[in-house]
Amino acid sequence: MEHKVHVIPHTVIQQEESVKEVPKGVELIQAPKIWSETKGKGMKVAVLDTGCDVNHPDLKDRIIGGRNFTDDDRSNPEIYTDYNGHGTHVAGTIAAQENDAGVIGVAPEADLLIVKVLNRNGSGQYAWIIKGIHYAIEQNADIISMSLGGPVDVPELHAAIKTAIRKNILVVCAAGNEGDGDDSTDEFAYPGCYNEVVSIGAINLERNSSRFTNSHNEVDCVAPGEGILSTYLNGKYATLSGTSMAAPHVSGALALIKVYANQQFGRKLSEPELYAQLIRRTVPLGNSPKLEGNGLVYLTVPEHLAGIFAENVKAAVLSAT
Known part of the structure; x- marks a missing residue:
């Protein structure tokens, strides 16, 4: 029997024809407060998912290319259209552009590389995922x-x-939605529970742990994953819930962090150093570490810490590796 990978289960709450707002999840992680420093320009984020609505007005100018590894469209590698909606929603949370309409992503000037590894049913072969990762590596994704x-x-x-990690590419994964609200039980989904990835659990917009979020010792941090508004099929918008919605908040956050950190240090930081920079931008919420890891991603750095930014990074790297 062939094993398959699927989109992390998620809930579509509602769809809308048009909106105009900064999504609440983007605000909760404090992304708008550092857009004066960077909006992610120059960062390439590879979105391994169901493809993307490449003509969506909030996304079309952010997409720089892609590849289809699935059986959709007779396996034509040049067609990475999304027929499911999941990938388009994820892409919007990462980098929906600022255009005075629709929504705006965490890193609205980052580039999106659309790597279609799940078909219209949200299902994919492990071989497709593996090929997609190697393609992202070849394309020098950040x-x-x-x-x-x-x-x-x-x-x-x-x-x-x-x-990918050896190439200093950050790999962000949803932790999974098989949770039961009990941190004494562990729920594992791969690749989200590999030690090498940045594993993301979900909270709601009131900062409470989502009942569905997986708990285990490899959860690194949490981000908003309930009632998340983002781009959807046919130029529309939808509100979805799931750790699938939490992970792209962190992917976008890392695009901002990488630009900012590289500027501050005057060099390209390694993957462990960038991971450390992410973790120092988290705040504990009082839940079990199995549910929230290091806490909620919170991008602003308090002013009283700014002067010791460089001094802290070495200690943070040592603790992260």
């Missing part, structure tokens, strides 16, 4: 975002992720 998972630990998938 960040790989994966809101997908399966129950099986596949060594080849793990090896592909390790290769």
